[in-house]
Amino acid sequence: MSLRIRRAESMQLRTKITAIFILLTGLFQIAIFLLIYFVSQNYTESEFYLRLSQRATIAARAYLEEDEVNIDIYDDIRIRHLQTLPEEKEVIYPVDAENKKPLTPFDSSLPGTFFQSVFQREYAEFKRDDYYYTGLLYHHDEGDFIVVLSARDLYGIGKMDNLRNTLTIAFVVSLVFISIFGYYYAKRALSPIYRMIKKANTIKAENLSLRLDTEDGQGELSELSHTFNNMLDRLQISFDLQSNFINNASHELRNPLTAILGQTEIALSKERTIAEYRATLNNIDLEASRLDSLVNGLLKLAKTDFDARGLVIEELRLDQILIEIKQNLDVANPSNRIKLNFDSLPVDEHALTLLGSETLIKVALSNILENATKFSDNKTVTAKLLADGDHILLIITDEGVGIPSEELKNIFEPFYRGSNVRDLEGFGFGLPLAYRIVKLHSGEIRVSSQIGKGTIVKIKLPIQESNGY
Amino acid sequence: MKRVLIPTDFTVASLQLVEYAILNFPKTHLDIILIYGFRLPDNRWGLTHFSQVREINKLVGGPYAQAKNILVREHSDVIKHIRIELFTGFNSFAFQNFLEKLDVRDAIVPEGKFLQFNNISCFDTSFYIKKNIENVIEIPIEAGKDYPKAKFSFSSLLNF
Numbered sequence: 098m099s100l101r102i103r104r105a106e107s108m109q110l111r112t113k114i115t116a117i118f119i120l121l122t123g124l125f126q127i128a129i130f131l132l133i134y135f136v137s138q139n140y141t142e143s144e145f146y147l148r149l150s151q152r153a154t155i156a157a158r159a160y161l162e163e164d165e166v167n168i169d170i171y172d173d174i175r176i177r178h179l180q181t182l183p184e185e186k187e188v189i190y191p192v193d194a195e196n197k198k199p200l201t202p203f204d205s206s207l208p209g210t211f212f213q214s215v216f217q218r219e220y221a222e223f224k225r226d227d228y229y230y231t232g233l234l235y236h237h238d239e240g241d242f243i244v245v246l247s248a249r250d251l252y253g254i255g256k257m258d259n260l261r262n263t264l265t266i267a268f269v270v271s272l273v274f275i276s277i278f279g280y281y282y283a284k285r286a287l288s289p290i291y292r293m294i295k296k297a298n299t300i301k302a303e304n305l306s307l308r309l310d311t312e313d314g315q316g317e318l319s320e321l322s323h324t325f326n327n328m329l330d331r332l333q334i335s336f337d338l339q340s341n342f343i344n345n346a347s348h349e350l351r352n353p354l355t356a357i358l359g360q361t362e363i364a365l366s367k368e369r370t371i372a373e374y375r376a377t378l379n380n381i382d383l384e385a386s387r388l389d390s391l392v393n394g395l396l397k398l399a400k401t402d403f404d405a406r407g408l409v410i411e412e413l414r415l416d417q418i419l420i421e422i423k424q425n426l427d428v429a430n431p432s433n434r435i436k437l438n439f440d441s442l443p444v445d446e447h448a449l450t451l452l453g454s455e456t457l458i459k460v461a462l463s464n465i466l467e468n469a470t471k472f473s474d475n476k477t478v479t480a481k482l483l484a485d486g487d488h489i490l491l492i493i494t495d496e497g498v499g500i501p502s503e504e505l506k507n508i509f510e511p512f513y514r515g516s517n518v519r520d521l522e523g524f525g526f527g528l529p530l531a532y533r534i535v536k537l538h539s540g541e542i543r544v545s546s547q548i549g550k551g552t553i554v555k556i557k558l559p560i561q562e563s564n565g566y
Numbered sequence: 567m568k569r570v571l572i573p574t575d576f577t578v579a580s581l582q583l584v585e586y587a588i589l590n591f592p593k594t595h596l597d598i599i600l601i602y603g604f605r606l607p608d609n610r611w612g613l614t615h616f617s618q619v620r621e622i623n624k625l626v627g628g629p630y631a632q633a634k635n636i637l638v639r640e641h642s643d644v645i646k647h648i649r650i651e652l653f654t655g656f657n658s659f660a661f662q663n664f665l666e667k668l669d670v671r672d673a674i675v676p677e678g679k680f681l682q683f684n685n686i687s688c689f690d691t692s693f694y695i696k697k698n699i700e701n702v703i704e705i706p707i708e709a710g711k712d713y714p715k716a717k718f719s720f721s722s723l724l725n726f
Contacts, residue, residue, distance in 0.1 A: 440643075483639055485639075550589045
């Protein structure tokens with residue numbers, strides 16, 4: 098059900114992106130096309146008025162000259178070269194320019210303001226329906242005249258009709274293409290999210306080691322994948338720590354319980370004296386007390402992993418942590434031959450300080466050092482600590498059985514155990530847990546191993562300033 | 567001290583072979599020679615002005631030099647010397663002469679196509695090493711997944 102809701106929402110998002118894209122592009126196109134249309138119309142009209150005014154000037158000069166030949170020449174030029182404009186008409190009105198009065202009545206169909214403009218500015222333009230009028234005040238020896246020339250701009254109208262049709266078709270066609278491409282690219286842009294949803298839905302408690310693909314490497318979606326994977330890392334560490342805790346706890350609890358069961362079985366096998374029962378009860382009490390302190394210790398251990406807010410992040414000195422781990426391992430396995438090499442330690446103690454969880458770092462490093470000892474049959478294991486300014490480097494070298502090269506890529510998979518160490522005790526989650534803890538601390542871990550020769554584990558952790566927390 | 571020849575392509579990943587030398591020759595000091603196949607220029611000017619040191623400085627990038635220095639520090643108790651040599655020969659005879667000069671009998675080479683040589687003037691010396699050195703240890707090593715950062719392009723803008 099929830100999956101269906103999510104899918105419906107993502108469908109809406111795709112449609113929404115496409116619709117917004119089409120709307121914005123459409124509005125932008127409309128604005129641009131309207132601008133083109135009106136600028137063209139304005140230019141066509143200006144051009145036509147210019148032609149009208151030129152023709153009005155020529156007409157005035159021709160008609161108002163004394164020489165009648167001019168009229169013939171004008172008519173000839175107009176007909177041959179200038180061509181008559183569609184429905185062209187010239188009217189010449191004798192006027193009194195000083196008093197701004199007509200000497201013969203003006204065409205009553207034209208507005209009075211038009212003639213007033215001619216008187217004032219000696220030139221005026223007017224448009225009614227498809228007809229364009231220009232009026233020109235012409236001063237002559239015989240008096241003043243207003244030449245009014247009118248015509249229809251059929252060519253301009255045709256040009257504008259053609260432009261309008263072209264722009265309309267271009268708008269419709271581009272809108273169709275924008276819709277198709279917009280929908281296609283919205284679909285493609287969101288396809289990584291669908292893939293992520295699909296992959297995320299397959300991740301369950303049983304296969305928590307699965308991760309989202311992050312090979313695209315760039316952008317917000319890659320960041321989202323990384324963030325999601327980091328969250329899974331933290332979840333898996335919690336899961337593994339619990340498993341680790343349960344395994345350790347069951348192992349530790351079994352010994353006193355076996356002792357108690359053994360004691361009671363022996364005590365109940367036949368009649369005993371009071372002293373014997375007392376001795377048995379004392380032993381049981383001893384074992385129960387051990388059990389009690391063990392349970393208390395385990396509870397304390399469990400509590401230190403996480404406090405109420407989650408992981409406890411603090412400043413850690415890696416050299417001190419290594420010394421503590423070595424001390425613990427010396428108690429657990431006195432025959433270990435771990436050598437800590439601090440010869441290359443930097444003078445500045447900050448170069449060895451990182452921000453992180455002490456418990457987790459201890460778990461990670463203990464697991465690696467324990468593995469190195471376990472799989473090298475207590476041969477020498479060297480742990481060398483050094484710093485390069487931005488990172489702390491820990492190199493753990495052992496002379497153990499090594500890891501087959503074809504299995505190196507699997508060693509960080511949970512419960513994977515090398516084919517050459519299956520007879521040795523272990524669960525196969527020590528190294529994967531260490532790997533995730535190192536990753537959680539924005540570090541790197543790399544393993545070089547040669548079968549029968551040994552293994553080099555290289556851990557690189559960022560120092561306090563550049564830590565990724 | 568053991569002198570070990572290791573081919574390189576001047577990538578940080580190729581330096582992992584040095585760690586395999588440390589694993590394979592334990593409890594001994596190592597003199598590592600990183601070898602790179604380089605074709606000499608085919609013009610007189612290039613030949614007369616050829617300088618191995620200058621060429622190596624041109625080929626070695628910052629990350630490689632840094633990784634090499636860190637590697638030496640990490641294994642300072644084992645690695646006593648590490649240097650880079652260019653092999654500019656064309657055949658096994660040239661390589662034998664080269665080996666004689668270096669006085670080396672052990673080598674670590676990767677199995678398969680681990681090293682990458684994209685430049686036409688460079689070549690992999692693993693073939694000559696395997697053919698001419700007595701003790702060659704082949705390491706079945708795989709290239710790690712390094713995703714180079716994509717540069718901006720118009721095609722990448724449309725390619726989600």
